[in-house]
Amino acid sequence: SQQGEEDPQALSIQEGENATMNCSYKTSINNLQWYRQNSGRGLVHLILIRSNEREKHSGRLRVTLDTSKKSSSLLITASRAADTASYFCATRGFSGGYNKLIFGAGTRLAVHP
Amino acid sequence: SAVISQKPSRDICQRGTSLTIQCQVDSQVTMMFWYRQQPGQSLTLIATANQGSEATYESGFVIDKFPISRPNLTFSTLTVSNMSPEDSSIYLCSGKGGVDTGELFFGEGSRLTVL
Numbered sequence: 069s070q071q072g073e074e075d076p077q078a079l080s081i082q083e084g085e086n087a088t089m090n091c092s093y094k095t096s097i098n099n100l101q102w103y104r105q106n107s108g109r110g111l112v113h114l115i116l117i118r119s120n121e122r123e124k125h126s127g128r129l130r131v132t133l134d135t136s137k138k139s140s141s142l143l144i145t146a147s148r149a150a151d152t153a154s155y156f157c158a159t160r161g162f163s164g165g166y167n168k169l170i171f172g173a174g175t176r177l178a179v180h181p
Numbered sequence: 182s183a184v185i186s187q188k189p190s191r192d193i194c195q196r197g198t199s200l201t202i203q204c205q206v207d208s209q210v211t212m213m214f215w216y217r218q219q220p221g222q223s224l225t226l227i228a229t230a231n232q233g234s235e236a237t238y239e240s241g242f243v244i245d246k247f248p249i250s251r252p253n254l255t256f257s258t259l260t261v262s263n264m265s266p267e268d269s270s271i272y273l274c275s276g277k278g279g280v281d282t283g284e285l286f287f288g289e290g291s292r293l294t295v296l
Contacts, residue, residue, distance in 0.1 A: 099283055110185075110273060110287035111224075156223060160283065168214070169285055171224040 074157060074172040082180050087144040089175040091157030092137075098160045100133055101169065102142050105154045114142075114155075147179045183208050187274050187288035194295050199262045202291045204274030209254040212277040214285070215247070219270045227272075230257040264295045 074091045081087055091100070099118045103111040117124045117133045117140065124131045130143040144151055154176050158169040184207040194200050204213065213230040228236040228249055236249035251257040261268050274288040 101284060108290075108292075110289045111275075111285075112287070113284035116283050158285075168226060168229070170226065171216075173223045 074155075074175050076175060077173065078176045078178070080178045080180065081147055083147060083149055085147055085179075087147050087151070087177055087179070089142045089155050089157075089177070090139060091141070091172050092139045093157075093159045093172075094138065095161065097135075100131075100140050101158045101160070102129075102131060102140075103156045103158060103171075105156065105174075107153070111156065144177075147177075149179050149181050151177060152179045153177060183210055183276055183278055183286040185274055185276055185286055185288035187291050189291055190289060191292040192294070194264050194293060196265055196295060198264055199260055200264065200293060201258050201260045202272055202274070204257045204259070204288055206255045206276050206286075208278075210276035210278055210286075211254075213251060213257045214275045214277075215249060215257070215259045216273040216275060217270050218273060218290070224273065227259070230259075261293065264293070266295045269293060269295045 079087055097119055099116055101116045102114045104114055105111045115126045115129055115131050117131050119135055122133055128145045133140045140157055154174045156174045157172040160169055186205045188203050215227040216224040217227055218224045226239050227242045227247055228238040230236050230249050230251040232251045232254055246262055248260045271290040271292050273290045275285040277285055
């Protein structure tokens with residue numbers, strides 16, 4: 069099964085700095101999504117980028133997708149302490165795998181005041 | 182968006198027992214999924230809960246160990262049977278909405294500790 073690999077595994081920054089997380093995957097995808105998980109909570113959907121899109125913005129979030137390299141990046145600008153969480157990429161495939169989301173290993177982000 | 186409620190939120194269980202986790206959605210969802218997340222790890226898909234029929238299990242997961250029910254479009258249960266300490270994990274219910282925006286909605290998870 070396709071499995072996203074994310075790097076870095078952990079990222080520690082100061083408030084106001086930008087945070088960049090990367091995700092790579094193995095097979096063709098229909099779309100790629102990013103989710104946030106606060107400690108001890110469920111996942112919250114952040115943004116979805118389709119395979120025919122290259123870049124997408126939502127507030128302080130910027131996502132890029134390079135299907136030729138099978139990789140994506142999530143940029144959080146002007147980070148805040150409240151952004152401290154784990155961030156996961158998830159890929160959605162085609163046909164039999166269309167309805168399933170396969171999650172990457174995740175990046176643990178710590179934003180220090 | 183859909184709001185998903187799970188219970189129990191956490192439990193401590195004895196080896197060899199079984200526990201059923203309930204998942205309730207506040208609106209109809211087309212598909213429901215059960216994931217497992219071991220502490221500090223990513224999510225692994227256990228199965229797709231199909232309404233009125235047997236769940237579709239992923240490789241490595243079997244019905245005898247993780248029986249799943251989905252009697253209607255807003256409710257599902259996952260049972261973890263004959264538990265061992267290796268089953269200690271967070272179990273997450275998720276759903277995909279009727280209007281396919283592509284995203285999944287997640288419950289808060291059920292944290293099981295097996296002694």
